[in-house]
Amino acid sequence: MSDVSSSGDGGREVDLPVGIGRHTSTLLVGDAYDRTVRDVCNSLLNLEDDRPVRVVPVTFHHSSAEVVERWRAVNGPLPEEMVVIVVSESQTWSSGRDGSLHDNVDVGYASPTDITGLGINIQRALTQDRTRTVVCFDDLTNLLMYVDDQIVFRFIRALGGNILAADGTIHYHLDPSAHDRQVRNTFRTAVDAVVEIDDDGEVKLLER
Template sequence: MHTEDIGPYVDDAPTVLVLGEVFDEGTKEACTDLLSRDPLEDTYVVKITDAQSVKSPVKTWTEHAEDNPKQLVVINVAEQAADVAAADLPDFVEVENANPGDLTGLGIKLQRQLGDLQREEGTVHISVCFDALSTLLMYAETSVVYRFARVVTQYFLAAGGTVHFHLDPSAYDQQTVQLFKSIMDTVVEVEPDGTYDVTSR
């Protein structure tokens, strides 16, 4: 199904795989739409990224989103740890560095973040973006990253959250792409003309 707006087709999908080039504007737009499905004033966004600058995911958010979330938690798994103290970030942004070669440590950080969010008072929506799959796949076997993705996804789904992953299909063989497709409720393919091909199980 081709559409210019993915919202109506993914609203009820707790897990989504976005297939598209990382720097494509359509990919960025799809990411922001997926993270904004709930009222942003009650939404905690958790973004696992490999941006060389921690300002990059914040810039992408402000350029594509209509408003700021209650909190944007950036877990940075870039090979070079970001200088968080010197980043001069907005008050709603929190940044942590993580080692991309240590999936156990990354999982612990995510569990701790989830625990902190669950202790927040009032209505809490948790929306998670993994746009660092490619980096994790550089440091571990595909089967290991796949199992990690499944386990971490279950953490957030059990808390009522939504999770989406990014993968550039041109960088991997079909077997790898199909493997990650298999654990998703919906797949969004970003087309060259900026439209989306949305398929759901």
């Protein structure tokens, strides 16, 4: 039953299932452009915690400036720390702090064909201090266009262990219309929980 409310995209209240966000790794199944999916994503990045937060958006579709602009539009002030990882074939900029964005925003770049390099970028963003790291991987579907399913599966499992060790969380976006049932079921087993939005817009949490 969905009986926890959280402020989603643009301040809209979203009914979330009890227990959402407590898992190390979550698969968020739905069209990334669907408003409810965006609301759930934003809620997963803004769960209440007494510790400072480092937000790590891993994006296949936006520049670092666009990510920061969207965060400000939806949430207002930036989190204590943000590391934006831009995944693109066409850009090979070096990682580092982009002073044009904000003093507490770092930017990393990775190629979708280099899953090892992508993992290293995410690993660098993890900490084992008091900061709580929350990661949003905005397009698992896109990564699967470049990398074999089983390699991606092992990547998710290994990354989940690293995030668990850092006491962080990660959620992955998967477009169900782009994959057959076998692929969808495979990646359900790679994470601790699955969040789905049904045809009526109700958010459902499936725990392993």
